[in-house]
Amino acid sequence: MSAPSPYGEPQAVAALAERVMKAAERLSRRVTLMEVCGTHTHAIAAAGLRRLLPAKVRLIAGPGCPVCVTPVGYVDRAEALARRPGTIVTTFGDLLRVPSSRGSLERVRGEGADVRIVYSPRDALQIARENPGSTVVFLAVGFETTVPTVAAALAEAESDGVGNFLILSGHKIMPPPMRALARDPEVQVDGYLLPGHVSVITGSNAFAFVAEEFGIPAVVVGFTPTDVLRGVEALVGCLAAGKPEVINLYSRVVRPEGNTTAQALVARFFTTADVVWRGLGSIPGSGLALRPEFAHRDAALLEVEVPEPVEPAGCRCGEVLKGSIDPPECPLFATACTPTSPVGACMVSSEGTCAAWYRHERLATGDAR
Amino acid sequence: MCLAVPMKLIERSEALGVAELDGVRREVSLMLQPDAKLGDYVLVHAGYVIGTVDEEEAQATIELLRQVADARGTW
Amino acid sequence: MKRPDTILLAHGGGGRLTQELVREVFLPSLTNPALATLSDSAILEKLPPGRPALTTDAFVVDPPVFPGGDLGYLSVCGTVNDLAVAGARPVALTWALVLEEGLEIALLQTFVEGAARAAAEAGVAIVAGDTKVVPHGKGDRAYVVTAGLGVVPPKRDLGDHRVASGDAVVVSGPLGDHGATVMACRHKLGGEGLRSDCAPLAALAELVLKAGAEVHAMHDPTRGGLATTCHEVASRAGVRIVLEQAAIPVRPQVRSVCELLGLDPLYVACEGRIVLFLPDRDSDRVMKALNGHPLGQGSVRVGSVAAAQAGGAPVVLQTLYNTERPLDLLAGSELPRIC
Numbered sequence: 167m168s169a170p171s172p173y174g175e176p177q178a179v180a181a182l183a184e185r186v187m188k189a190a191e192r193l194s195r196r197v198t199l200m201e202v203c204g205t206h207t208h209a210i211a212a213a214g215l216r217r218l219l220p221a222k223v224r225l226i227a228g229p230g231c232p233v234c235v236t237p238v239g240y241v242d243r244a245e246a247l248a249r250r251p252g253t254i255v256t257t258f259g260d261l262l263r264v265p266s267s268r269g270s271l272e273r274v275r276g277e278g279a280d281v282r283i284v285y286s287p288r289d290a291l292q293i294a295r296e297n298p299g300s301t302v303v304f305l306a307v308g309f310e311t312t313v314p315t316v317a318a319a320l321a322e323a324e325s326d327g328v329g330n331f332l333i334l335s336g337h338k339i340m341p342p343p344m345r346a347l348a349r350d351p352e353v354q355v356d357g358y359l360l361p362g363h364v365s366v367i368t369g370s371n372a373f374a375f376v377a378e379e380f381g382i383p384a385v386v387v388g389f390t391p392t393d394v395l396r397g398v399e400a401l402v403g404c405l406a407a408g409k410p411e412v413i414n415l416y417s418r419v420v421r422p423e424g425n426t427t428a429q430a431l432v433a434r435f436f437t438t439a440d441v442v443w444r445g446l447g448s449i450p451g452s453g454l455a456l457r458p459e460f461a462h463r464d465a466a467l468l469e470v471e472v473p474e475p476v477e478p479a480g481c482r483c484g485e486v487l488k489g490s491i492d493p494p495e496c497p498l499f500a501t502a503c504t505p506t507s508p509v510g511a512c513m514v515s516s517e518g519t520c521a522a523w524y525r526h527e528r529l530a531t532g533d534a535r
Numbered sequence: 536m537c538l539a540v541p542m543k544l545i546e547r548s549e550a551l552g553v554a555e556l557d558g559v560r561r562e563v564s565l566m567l568q569p570d571a572k573l574g575d576y577v578l579v580h581a582g583y584v585i586g587t588v589d590e591e592e593a594q595a596t597i598e599l600l601r602q603v604a605d606a607r608g609t610w
Numbered sequence: 611m612k613r614p615d616t617i618l619l620a621h622g623g624g625g626r627l628t629q630e631l632v633r634e635v636f637l638p639s640l641t642n643p644a645l646a647t648l649s650d651s652a653i654l655e656k657l658p659p660g661r662p663a664l665t666t667d668a669f670v671v672d673p674p675v676f677p678g679g680d681l682g683y684l685s686v687c688g689t690v691n692d693l694a695v696a697g698a699r700p701v702a703l704t705w706a707l708v709l710e711e712g713l714e715i716a717l718l719q720t721f722v723e724g725a726a727r728a729a730a731e732a733g734v735a736i737v738a739g740d741t742k743v744v745p746h747g748k749g750d751r752a753y754v755v756t757a758g759l760g761v762v763p764p765k766r767d768l769g770d771h772r773v774a775s776g777d778a779v780v781v782s783g784p785l786g787d788h789g790a791t792v793m794a795c796r797h798k799l800g801g802e803g804l805r806s807d808c809a810p811l812a813a814l815a816e817l818v819l820k821a822g823a824e825v826h827a828m829h830d831p832t833r834g835g836l837a838t839t840c841h842e843v844a845s846r847a848g849v850r851i852v853l854e855q856a857a858i859p860v861r862p863q864v865r866s867v868c869e870l871l872g873l874d875p876l877y878v879a880c881e882g883r884i885v886l887f888l889p890d891r892d893s894d895r896v897m898k899a900l901n902g903h904p905l906g907q908g909s910v911r912v913g914s915v916a917a918a919q920a921g922g923a924p925v926v927l928q929t930l931y932n933t934e935r936p937l938d939l940l941a942g943s944e945l946p947r948i949c
Binding site: 172173175177178180181182184185203204205206258285286287288289309311312314315318321322361362363364366367389392417418419420425427428431 | 539564566567569581582583586587589596597600603604606
């Protein structure tokens with residue numbers, strides 16, 4: 167097997183784990199750190215990093231999985247669009263198995279609807295070019311990392327006159343839920359690992375508020391094991407010293423101001439909106455909707471019959487997303503709710519907290535953090 | 536929502552380019568990073584270049600990790 | 611009248627067009643005495659001594675032609691390999707097609723030639739076939755359904771029932787080449803080094819079984835990859851399998867495709883690899899034999915079998931960082947993700 171990259175080199179990982187252990191000795195109590203990016207959840211679980219952390223450092227996953235926080239109503243509408251005559255629904259693979267009120271996109275594809283997985287919004291645009299007689303709807307979910315790619319595809323559609331390319335926006339942005347979490351008395355988070363690739367777009371400055379407004383330290387980190395452990399070490403250091411700061415440890419790709427070209431393109435097409443986060447309820451200004459002048463690109467305006475959303479009974483996804491409980495505390499976990507028969511979206515997405523826990527943590531010999 | 540991979544930009548035209556990682560190539564859009572240069576290491580997400588890798592910062596990080604690994608257990 | 615370029619419904623009707631298809635597209639490549647009689651059933655010569663083994667498979671693949679193979683080649687390899695890993699020497703195959711109206715005959719030709727090539731490489735004859743045609747829109751270009759007949763020599767006893775704690779887990783080469791190549795084609799990823807590992811493994815399997823080692827079980831890690839195969843074995847044998855991440859062989863191009871699409875190589879299909887379960891003391895000898903064969907290059911030990919732990923995960927990965935994590939059974943096929 168090829169040698170791991172320097173960012174994943176086992177000696178460096180072991181050394182950093184030791185440094186974290188040492189740094190944690192200066193903590194006066196157990197601390198809870200939260201990451202808010204599904205890709206972090208996945209990467210941490212894949213490397214078994216939790217097993218390297220000291221008992222005083224608890225690392226939990228917050229609402230960073232865009233598929234997990236997509237409300238049932240969005241998937242219901244996507245299904246209805248898939249059933250609409252002359253419509254092709256294009257989507258990232260992540261959404262295919264998310265449970266809707268009555269099924270999923272995978273199921274409706276099984277019934278004959280044209281649902282296609284794409285790797286890029288550009289591929290969806292290409293499908294629109296190749297099928298001028300159909301309405302092609304792209305299910306636009308994702309956080310700040312992905313929104314610019316959708317905006318770019320829309321820009322191309324506008325300039326090339328591809329009139330049959332529409333999107334159903336389910337986009338959300340990170341700072342508002344983090345503010346909501348910081349204000350929520352039920353939530354006790356002492357430090358944040360900030361999403362590295364969201365920060366490439368927004369810039370590390372966008373997260374300065376975490377320390378400035380709430381006095382909580384936060385670190386922008388990448389996704390390799392050394393990146394994550396350096397972040398944990400820095401947070402523990404801030405907490406031990408009582409000095410909340412926002413630090414950028416992913417400077418190889420994250421700049422303070424971010425990607426201004428991307429930001430401008432997003433601003434051209436989208437405006438903030440109050441949207442529902444599954445499990446967290448409505449959070450003001452936390453979503454992105456198409457601006458009115460792009461109504462012709464908005465699949466939400468297509469007339470389809472969408473049933474009343476049915477939230478699964480007993481599902482405690484909301485508390486899991488807030489970090490208030492660990493997956494095993496949900497009565498449905500690993501019984502009624504498993505990756506093969508998921509109840510809540512936390513279990514469907516491979517990096518949803520419950521799925522990651524089921525896959526990687528559930529049967530870890532010894533500790534079940 | 537962050538699966539982005541560093542790749543090398545080996546071809547570019549106006550708004551499109553070709554990025555490569557260990558022999559695997561993909562056409563990428565440069566609309567979000569129009570000033571990316573041939574030979575740059577770029578961050579690719581969903582078929583778009585969303586950022587460039589700062590070589591100096593990358594090297595500094597690698598050097599730091601090397602020092603950390605070497606110093607293991609000695610402090 | 612000019613011959614049609616594409617498959618018509620009439621090609622499946624049994625009449626003149628069907629006969630033309632058989633004569634002009636199938637027989638030139640698939641000639642052998644049994645098939646040439648074109649009778650309703652192929653009557654085979656007496657089988658060699660041993661127990662007959664029978665397998666069946668269905669194949670559909672998108673794209674139907676990919677670097678390293680095509681639907682035809684894949685279908686014969688897959689069938690032969692199912693026999694080979696059971697310890698059976700392949701004797702004869704059947705090859706039935708369901709074609710979609712509108713399929714280019716040139717593409718069908720490619721499948722037939724691919725099947726013939728694989729059969730020749732495997733030293734096996736395709737002795738019977740059939741063709742049906744479904745209307746346009748009712749079939750994904752072509753489906754192939756096969757049956758494979760082989761013979762397990764006397765005294766050979768392979769199977770998961772023999773897998774035991776202490777066994778080594780060996781793979782005959784790098785993982786994920788086929789699945790990564792096919793996924794790459796679907797999502798516009800290119801590169802010269804991407805190539806399916808699709809190959810007939812009967813000769814490689816025989817080499818292993820004659821190496822003087824006590825092989826317990828063999829499998830071909832097709833859909834779902836190595837992790838899924840290990841789950842099947844762990845479940846049937848009632849054991850626990852520990853794979854070592856540091857030992858898992860994955861070619862750089864395959865790793866790149868997996869990183870870009872968010873796939874885990876442990877779950878990506880191979881079509882030309884064998885996973886072996888054998889006593890630890892025999893693993894060096896077997897790997898030497900494998901590495902001496904063109905199709906066994908890069909054979910390596912990737913893990914071991916241990917006793918099952920009550921309430922524990924049946925398949926686990928020892929990571930590069932000395933942590934252990936369970937490798938779970940996939941809910942469905944791996945989907946490319948962006949998260």
